[in-house]
Each structure stands twice: as C-alpha cells, then as structure tokens.
Amino acid sequence: MTIQLNGQAYDVPVHVSTIQQLLEHLNIDHRILVIEHNATILEKDAYDAPIRDRDQIEVIHFVGGG
Amino acid sequence: MMGRYDRQMRFEPFGESGQRALREANIFVLGAGALGSASAEMLVRAGVGRLTIVDRDVLEWTNLHRQQLYTESDVERQLPKAAAAHERLTAINRDVTIEHHVVDITSENILSLVEGHTAVLDATDNLETRLLANDACLQLGIPFFMGACVGSYGMTFPIGLREEEPCLHCLLETLPPEAATCDTVGVISPIVVTVAAWQTAQLLRYLAGETWQPTLQSTNLWTDEHASIRVTSLKKESCPSCSNEPVYPFLRAVHETEASVLCGRETVQLRLPLQRAIDLQTFASIFERAGSTPVVNQHLVSGHWNDYRIVFFKDGRILVHGTNDPKKARSLVASMTG
Numbered sequence: 001m002t003i004q005l006n007g008q009a010y011d012v013p014v015h016v017s018t019i020q021q022l023l024e025h026l027n028i029d030h031r032i033l034v035i036e037h038n039a040t041i042l043e044k045d046a047y048d049a050p051i052r053d054r055d056q057i058e059v060i061h062f063v064g065g066g
Numbered sequence: 067m068m069g070r071y072d073r074q075m076r077f078e079p080f081g082e083s084g085q086r087a088l089r090e091a092n093i094f095v096l097g098a099g100a101l102g103s104a105s106a107e108m109l110v111r112a113g114v115g116r117l118t119i120v121d122r123d124v125l126e127w128t129n130l131h132r133q134q135l136y137t138e139s140d141v142e143r144q145l146p147k148a149a150a151a152h153e154r155l156t157a158i159n160r161d162v163t164i165e166h167h168v169v170d171i172t173s174e175n176i177l178s179l180v181e182g183h184t185a186v187l188d189a190t191d192n193l194e195t196r197l198l199a200n201d202a203c204l205q206l207g208i209p210f211f212m213g214a215c216v217g218s219y220g221m222t223f224p225i226g227l228r229e230e231e232p233c234l235h236c237l238l239e240t241l242p243p244e245a246a247t248c249d250t251v252g253v254i255s256p257i258v259v260t261v262a263a264w265q266t267a268q269l270l271r272y273l274a275g276e277t278w279q280p281t282l283q284s285t286n287l288w289t290d291e292h293a294s295i296r297v298t299s300l301k302k303e304s305c306p307s308c309s310n311e312p313v314y315p316f317l318r319a320v321h322e323t324e325a326s327v328l329c330g331r332e333t334v335q336l337r338l339p340l341q342r343a344i345d346l347q348t349f350a351s352i353f354e355r356a357g358s359t360p361v362v363n364q365h366l367v368s369g370h371w372n373d374y375r376i377v378f379f380k381d382g383r384i385l386v387h388g389t390n391d392p393k394k395a396r397s398l399v400a401s402m403t404g
Contacts, residue, residue: 006284006291032242034282036295058293060284062238064192064245064404065216065253066101066261 003055012051020047022057031061071113084274085113091273092116094183096171096199098147099123100253101213102189103135104262109187110155112270116163117155120179121148122170122393132255170393171195173317176202185272187265188212192400193238193245194316194323194339200225200234201307201314209272210234213265216246216253216404218288220261223297224268224280231280232300235307235316241339245404249372250352256287323399325392334395336384349378352402374398 001012016025019037023029035042036058037049051057068075068085075085093114095106098121106119125133125141133147140150148166155164169175171190180186180202188211190196196212203210209226212234225233264283271278281294301308306315324337338344346367353360353369360369368377375387376398386395 006286006293008289008291030242031245032238032240034237034295034297034300036293041295041297041299058295060221060282060293060295062193062242062245063214063216063219063221063247064400065248066097066099066189066191066214 001051001053003051003053003057005057006059017050018047019049019051019057022051023047023059026059028059028061033062034060068113074112079276080270080274084270087273087275088113088270089115091184092118092182093269094180094186095119095189096186096195097121097189097191098133098135098151098166099129099189099191100132100134100248100255100258101215101262101265102147102187103133103151104259105187105189105266106151106155107135107158108262108266109269110159110162110164112266113159114162116165118165118167118179118183119148119151119155120167120169120171121146121151122168123147123397125150132253132258134255134259170396171198173198173319177206177317180208181206183208185209185211185269187269188214189262191247192404193241194400196234197238197241197307198316201316204233204308204312205314205317211265211268213261215257215261216248217251217286218254218257219284219286220257220264221282221284222261222264222268223282224272227272227277227280230298230301232297232302233305233308236300236302236305237282237297242404247401247404249401250355250404254287257285260285260287323396325396327390327392332388332390334386334389334392336386336392336395336399338382338384344378344380344382344384346378346380349402371398371402376402 003010016022038056071085075082095102098119124146127141135151135154146168148168152164152166186203211224213222282297283294285292306313326335350360350362350367358370360367366377366379377385
C-alpha cells in the first residue's frame, strides 16, 4: 500500500493499517500532532481510522526548539 | 536614506507603502538564539523602524554554527546574546532603533515588555514560553508569528491575524511531557533560516496590508517533506486563551515553571506548571542519549547534563545542581524539555 505522506509517496509497512499504527511506526505518537487524513483533520479519538491505498496524509508535530 | 531599500520597494506587492509600514513598525523578537538572529537580521536590513530583542542566555561555542549574528569574539567575551545582537544589528543598520533586554520572560514581565509593539516574532526555545507569548499577544491584540525548529524539521503558524483561526493554546491544549529541542536532537542551520524566512515573510505581508488564509506549515529539509494544513476547525470555542471570555491562563504564575534558589547549595529548584507531568522514563532516556548514566527510582531520575547534575522528581520539582542562577537553571531545563 502506498500513500501520499507530507507530499511524498510513502510505502506503508504491512503491519501498519491505522493512523495510530502509522504514528507509532514514525515514532511520533507521543508528540502533539495535527493530522489531516484525505483533507479532513482527525480528532484524537479518530486515530484508529484505517489507512487505504493512495490516502493523502499530512502530519505536523510540535517541537520546542528555535 | 530610503535608497538602500530600493530593490525591496521595487517588489510590487510590498512597494513604498510596505516600506513605510515597516519603518513605522516596532517589532518584538522573543529570543536571540538561532531564529531570533536570523529574523532580526532580516528585519533590520529591511529597514524596520524599531526592534526589541530579548534573551536570558549567555553565548556559548555551541551556538555559533547556527546563530548568525554572533562571532567568536562575542563568545570569548561571554556576552549575553541580546547584548551581542544589539551591537551587531546596530552595525548592520544604524537607522534602526534597537532595544535589548537580558531577562527571563515570565508571566510577570511579558505584558510590560511586549506592550506597544506592532507584532511579536517567536524565537524562543520552548513551548511554555510560546504559550505565555500566545496569551500576552491575544490580550494585547497583536499578532504572534509562531515558529519552531529542531533537527532538519521546522514549523510555523501566525496567530491573531483572523478571529476565526485557532490560537496556539487551541492547537496544543496541553504541554507535552517532552518536546524535541536543539540540545536533545540537534539542529542544522538551513532549517533555522527557512523557518525565520517564513515568519519574516508573514510579518512583511501583514505590514503590507495583505490578508490571507493562514495555514499550519511544516517542512523537513533532510527528507524533503512538506505539510500545510488549514486548521480553522481546531479553533475551540471554550479556549481559555482566545474564547469570548478569555482568562489567559499562562499569564497566571500557576502555569509557569517557578524557580527558587536553595541558599548555600549552588542549587536552583524549579517547579513545572501544574498541568505538566514528569515522566521519569522520558527524562532517563534524554540523559542516556546525552551520554549520561542516570539514576532512576520510583521517585526521581537524576543525571548529568552539560556539566550540571539535574534531578527530576515525579511531583514536578526539578533540582539543578551547580548554579545559583535561576535563568541558567530554566535555560538548562528548557534545553532538555522544550
């Protein structure tokens, strides 16, 4: 399965099938995030949404530095 | 001497009226580290009328690879960043009135420092101060151009340009137990100038009278990823900072890291804001990544960080051993926790 992640083609590993699993795989699940899934912003309780081939996902996480 | 700005005024969307607005502006740069260096230099070269720059830290060698206003001699002279910035900025453009303050921004001083400015550019190194600035700017009714970066990743969002857009408090809700910082995961200078460029461009557009739909933006220069999200739907009607009846919680000291000096012990005690929990394992791994071997038990984690011993207690207290300076202690802890 290939999705569009932050503007780039991304091959989703076979064990990843939800947004939550994707965030864990990217190691950003513990961060404060804003996620857009196919042009809709996801609330936290919707992170179990399934990922499908060719989904468009944008993820922005907050960082402290500057 | 307007001639020096000729090429900028020839840029039609900015033009002479943008230049005049910039000349009349008084911009507050919150932090004189990497982002603050880059955006203050751009603004001063561009001909801003007045600029205030504020920072609590003294220059170190590890700043020089990315903090473009400073020289080796500034580090050798142990200059506070804000003072060194003032010197360099005046040398770049003597027509700009520069003011600097070597202070720790707190809920007690932020309103009086920021009041009277046209806009605030975010160049701080931690989320707690950003939320404080968010509240201060909302209360004073001035825009806050948020920006942050670590590693090769950066993000930005302008706050206070449109009422229907969320503020930083709407977006964050709570402080995370740990946010990545330049001291924990490093940083390369190209992302600094990218984020500063975004913020400065937003400010110039604002001063030139442009209106636009702001988006939360991020980029990773190493992996070539970009994201841009319209976050209007994340505006919270009940937000304590930007609702119709705001209480500006971060301007109350209870939401702020408190510092007290423990006499005769070369130790500063800090207390994290109430809503910020300490996860001992998270801090243990930060120490480990820095090459220290922390001691962890059910009450605390203790380790070395930049030659200081720092102890995090589960109840939100932090002891910084090896200094009597609350500013230094806050700065060290901010460099770990973000």
